Amino acid sequence: MNTLGSRIRNLRKEKNMTLAALAGDYMTKGMLSLIENNKNNPSMESLEYIAERLDTSVSALLEDGSEVTTNNIYNEIKQILKVPNISHQKEIDALVSPVINEIQHNRKGAFIFQHYAFTKALIKDVDSAVKYMNIAKSIYAENDDINALIDVEGDYASIFYLVRDYEKALQHAITTYETYKDDLSITNPNIIPNLLSTIGAFCYQNYDIDDCIKYFKLAEEKCIENKTYKHLTPIYKSLCVKYILNQDEVQYKDTYKKFNYIKQLNPDDFQTNFDIFTTEIIYYFINKQYDKLLHLLDQKDSLLKHDQYQQQVNDNFNDFWSIYKAIALYNLQQYDSAITILKSDDADTEFMALADVSVHAQKYTYLALNEERLCNNEGARDYITKAMNIIESIPSNHFTKITEQTYERIINKSL
Numbered sequence: 001m002n003t004l005g006s007r008i009r010n011l012r013k014e015k016n017m018t019l020a021a022l023a024g025d026y027m028t029k030g031m032l033s034l035i036e037n038n039k040n041n042p043s044m045e046s047l048e049y050i051a052e053r054l055d056t057s058v059s060a061l062l063e064d065g066s067e068v069t070t071n072n073i074y075n076e077i078k079q080i081l082k083v084p085n086i087s088h089q090k091e092i093d094a095l096v097s098p099v100i101n102e103i104q105h106n107r108k109g110a111f112i113f114q115h116y117a118f119t120k121a122l123i124k125d126v127d128s129a130v131k132y133m134n135i136a137k138s139i140y141a142e143n144d145d146i147n148a149l150i151d152v153e154g155d156y157a158s159i160f161y162l163v164r165d166y167e168k169a170l171q172h173a174i175t176t177y178e179t180y181k182d183d184l185s186i187t188n189p190n191i192i193p194n195l196l197s198t199i200g201a202f203c204y205q206n207y208d209i210d211d212c213i214k215y216f217k218l219a220e221e222k223c224i225e226n227k228t229y230k231h232l233t234p235i236y237k238s239l240c241v242k243y244i245l246n247q248d249e250v251q252y253k254d255t256y257k258k259f260n261y262i263k264q265l266n267p268d269d270f271q272t273n274f275d276i277f278t279t280e281i282i283y284y285f286i287n288k289q290y291d292k293l294l295h296l297l298d299q300k301d302s303l304l305k306h307d308q309y310q311q312q313v314n315d316n317f318n319d320f321w322s323i324y325k326a327i328a329l330y331n332l333q334q335y336d337s338a339i340t341i342l343k344s345d346d347a348d349t350e351f352m353a354l355a356d357v358s359v360h361a362q363k364y365t366y367l368a369l370n371e372e373r374l375c376n377n378e379g380a381r382d383y384i385t386k387a388m389n390i391i392e393s394i395p396s397n398h399f400t401k402i403t404e405q406t407y408e409r410i411i412n413k414s415l
Contacts, residue, residue, distance in 0.1 A: 110135070130159065
């Protein structure tokens, strides 16, 4: 039951405070225990003292947050998540942080706490990330919501991923899948496919392409079995990328054709068009088909035309796509145009996905290559060192090879 006493007790436990620590010199432990068990109504002075000690507000204790604020934040986060974005967490942090103590401890509040936890993982604050995820989990548990509880377990794994504890992320996700894969009480048809896709993505952190493909194929089978076809395009994109990296052209083409079946169901679906577009970028990039890559990027606005989402996606991804364009231009020996693009944006977006981090490092790798081409060894060392610093905390992968090889060559020259 969500009462004033239970809210005080829950906040105290979240902060790992004993009854004695919260009571302090202001009241006895017995008095505080009576308040927490709803057997004594505290005075306003007592509430102000308790709120201050718990780093919250009296209104939050009395009202369990604001229904209006909770509903507004919930709806805004839902809107943010509709658009493909590499910086969801930063947007959500800016939205939620100022009003975190006003969020109600109900289902919508749990959804907010769940996504707010990721903002803490993004800044490597694991304790706070786990704390807010625990709040969400406890609310779902009170509501006996098995679907949301499994979703939260997947999110715990994602927190470990964000702080780059890849092995822990993978094992937690696999354990969750093995625990719930045959649970007949699951009613959300997307829960298990999403979990399988998460495992597939995490497998890549161990450079295990075969396991990546295995889990994404299982996710595909589950989506088809559950008839949740609109969730297939991210799976097909992931499978295509893995076949590209494996240089399996036959499997890549067979999988790519499946996009057409989904487009027939909803030709104007933005997520489908986005997944096809980004799949083709990676295909041309990995296969060094730089003319086709440039042509594709020049068609971006028409291929991703959408009244509601296009501008937001451009804002979110333009810096990233410009790196691909610059690399293509450089390899086509259009050096000046390439370097102008690479130097045009001094801001460095912090990417989370392993491949994205690696491509971001290539921005400085190509700046180093250009300095090397101009026989400026000192400049080349500076840029390639910056590139290596970006990838130092991630495992080597297909996308880091050029940075690692360039670093070795340039540093050896200076010895």
